[in-house]
Amino acid sequence: MAAGGDEIETLIAAMARLPGLGPRSARRIVLQLIRKRAGQMAQLAALMASVAENARECLVCGNVSQSDICPICENPARASGEICVVTDVADLWAMERGRAFGGRYHVLDGNLSALDEIGPEDLRIPQLVERIAEENIREVILALSATVEGQTTAHYIAEALAETGVTVTGLAQGVPIGGELDYLDDGTITAALRARRKF
Amino acid sequence: MAAGGDEIETLIAAMARLPGLGPRSARRIVLQLIRKRAGQMAQLAALMASVAENARECLVCGNVSQSDICPICENPARASGEICVVTDVADLWAMERGRAFGGRYHVLDGNLSALDEIGPEDLRIPQLVERIAEENIREVILALSATVEGQTTAHYIAEALAETGVTVTGLAQGVPIGGELDYLDDGTITAALRARRKF
Ligand SMILES: [Zn+2]
Ligand SMILES: [Zn+2]
Numbered sequence: 001m002a003a004g005g006d007e008i009e010t011l012i013a014a015m016a017r018l019p020g021l022g023p024r025s026a027r028r029i030v031l032q033l034i035r036k037r038a039g040q041m042a043q044l045a046a047l048m049a050s051v052a053e054n055a056r057e058c059l060v061c062g063n064v065s066q067s068d069i070c071p072i073c074e075n076p077a078r079a080s081g082e083i084c085v086v087t088d089v090a091d092l093w094a095m096e097r098g099r100a101f102g103g104r105y106h107v108l109d110g111n112l113s114a115l116d117e118i119g120p121e122d123l124r125i126p127q128l129v130e131r132i133a134e135e136n137i138r139e140v141i142l143a144l145s146a147t148v149e150g151q152t153t154a155h156y157i158a159e160a161l162a163e164t165g166v167t168v169t170g171l172a173q174g175v176p177i178g179g180e181l182d183y184l185d186d187g188t189i190t191a192a193l194r195a196r197r198k199f
Numbered sequence: 200m201a202a203g204g205d206e207i208e209t210l211i212a213a214m215a216r217l218p219g220l221g222p223r224s225a226r227r228i229v230l231q232l233i234r235k236r237a238g239q240m241a242q243l244a245a246l247m248a249s250v251a252e253n254a255r256e257c258l259v260c261g262n263v264s265q266s267d268i269c270p271i272c273e274n275p276a277r278a279s280g281e282i283c284v285v286t287d288v289a290d291l292w293a294m295e296r297g298r299a300f301g302g303r304y305h306v307l308d309g310n311l312s313a314l315d316e317i318g319p320e321d322l323r324i325p326q327l328v329e330r331i332a333e334e335n336i337r338e339v340i341l342a343l344s345a346t347v348e349g350q351t352t353a354h355y356i357a358e359a360l361a362e363t364g365v366t367v368t369g370l371a372q373g374v375p376i377g378g379e380l381d382y383l384d385d386g387t388i389t390a391a392l393r394a395r396r397k398f
Contacts (some may be wrong), residue, residue, distance in 0.1 A: 007265060008254060011246045019231050020224040024381070031219045031288055033247070034254045036261050041251035047210045048232070048244035055207060055233045055240075063234050066206060089230055182223070 008034075034188040059129070062124055064089050064108030072096075078104050083159065084127065087111055087145060090182045095143060098189040103141075106131065111149035112156055120156060128157065132164045141196055142170040147182050169196040207233075257332070261306030261323055263288050271295075277303050280337040284327065284356065286310055286344060289381045294342060302340075305330065311355055312347035319355060327356070331363045340395055341369040344379050368395040385393040 008030065016026035057063070058070035058144045061159030065071060069106065074076055084138035086092045092105050108123045120126075142157060144150035171193060207229065215225035232240035256262070257269035264270060271277055281302030286290045291304050307322045319325075330336065341356060345347035359369045370392060 007246065007250055008263065009246055011243075011250050014243055014246060020220075020227060025219040027289055028219060028291060029264065030250070032218050034250065039251065041247055041254075044210075044253055045244045045247035046215060047206065048240055048247065051206055051210050052238065053228070064207065064230065091386045093226060156327055184347055189309065191355035 009192075013019060030068075039045055057107075061092075061105045062089070062109060062127075063092055064106060072104055077133075078102060080104075082134055082141060083131065083137055083139075084141045084143050086143050087150065087153075091145075094182045094184070094186075094189060095193075098186045098193065098194045100190040101141075108153065110146075111144065111153040113152075115151050117133065121162075123153070125157060129164075130158060131167055132161060138167060139167045139168055141193070142168065143193070144170070147180070216381070230232075236280045241312055251330075260291075260304045260306060261308060262291055263325075277301060279303075280333075280335055281340060282327075282330065282334075282336055282338075283340045285342050286349065286352075288364070290331065290342065290344075292383075293355050293383070293388060294392075295380045297385045297388040297392065299392045300340075307352065310352040312348050312351075319359075322352070324356060326360060328359060331360060331365055336365055338368060340392070341367065342392070343378075346379070370395055 012023070012026045012030050015021055015029060016023045016080040018026075021029075033044065043135040051066075053063055054066040056066070056068065058065060058073055059068050060073045061070060063072060067074075068082060081108050082101075083102055084092075084095060084103060085106045086095060087108055087110065089107055093099055094106055095105070106124065106128050108125065108128075110118055110123055112118055112120065112123065128140075132140070139163060140157070142154040144154045153169055160167055171189075203261040211222070211225045211229050214220055214228060215222045217225075218292065220228075232243065246335045250265075253264070253265040254263055255267065257264060257272055258267050260269060262269040262271060262323060266273075270392060279302040281300075282305050283291075283300050283302060284305045284307060285294060286305055287308055291306055294300055294304070305327050306322065307327075309317055309322055311317055311319065311322065311363065327339075331339070339356070341353040353369055360367055370388075
């Protein structure tokens with residue numbers, strides 16, 4: 001297909017399967033990497049190999065980093081008694097870019113979905129309940145998308161935490177209906193966090 | 200920025216610089232690679248390292264492959280006396296997907312451009328003239344884009360080859376005005392090749 005030999009075609013096919021890419025962009029990327037004389041591809045390969053070896057999920061919050069406990073959970077300055085619950089790591093990173101939140105996170109790894117048969121036991125909700133009991137948490141901020149699945153998940157967690165006495169809030173102002181968190185600009189996220197409402 | 204540690208952020212920044220990608224798609228890709236338990240990232244890294252080490256430009260035609268002479272130039276069945284001239288390797292691969300051409304190629308590595316100060320000496324035009332003299336070539340097919348730069352380049356090459364006696368043709372029917380070859384579907388390229396006209 002690519003006429004460049006088996007290994008180059010295999011690399012293009014592998015890259016074409018990455019999210020947001022397709023055959024055409026994969027071909028463009030591989031060709032550019034091959035043609036850069038400075039060894040851009042070798043550098044990228046080495047970096048990937050190292051990340052593949054060292055990246056792991058934080059045992060506490062589910063963030064991705066190069067240690068068992070991520071830099072945010074390790075940072076004593078972030079033990080504010082607030083946990084921000086997010087659907088996935090991309091949303092955690094989006095929150096961090098907003099620089100509006102000084103506490104810690106909890107990554108659910110998805111939303112509840114009847115359609116996709118994702119129940120509470122498939123998400124990291126039990127671990128969240130455990131953290132409320134173990135850490136000195138005053139407030140849980142549900143920073144979930146304003147989609148049906150996101151809001152179903154938010155309601156479920158609010159119920160599950162009802163007896164713990166912790167304050168449960170949700171992002172309010174600024175998140176458009178149907179809006180995915182990771183698509184919003186940083187300022188919108190900041191505004192939504194500041195105007196958070198009690199659940 | 201990515202809150203995931205220096206190396207992960209470095210990888211995301213490197214991927215965001217690839218053609219067609221940006222910070223958001225780079226983050227999505229890196230997160231997916233990290234989360235796939237089957238070691239997808241390690242495999243991709245190994246494949247990239249190998250391609251980085253082995254990929255090179257064909258000494259004859261400029262195609263990219265894993266040997267000094269590419270599989271097309273090595274293939275005796277493709278010594279048809281026809282050379283198809285393309286702007287870059289992506290266009291060569293686009294021609295090959297069309298499966299309409301059975302000869303060999305010559306990659307220019309760009310188009311003439313007064314604006315970008317790209318003259319004939321910056322392209323592989325002297326090598327093309329040499330090949331006409333050395334190989335038993337009857338026809339040169341100029342498969343260049345229907346842009347100002349592509350057609351300027353085509354006219355220049357037609358002039359440069361005028362004294363060799365070789366027949367110079369160009370893709371005719373099917374390439375839309377202003378159209379980049381690599382964006383066309385395979386059938387359009389095939390039709391344009393079949394209806395090629397004498398320059
Ligand atoms: Zn953590
Ligand atoms: Zn070749």
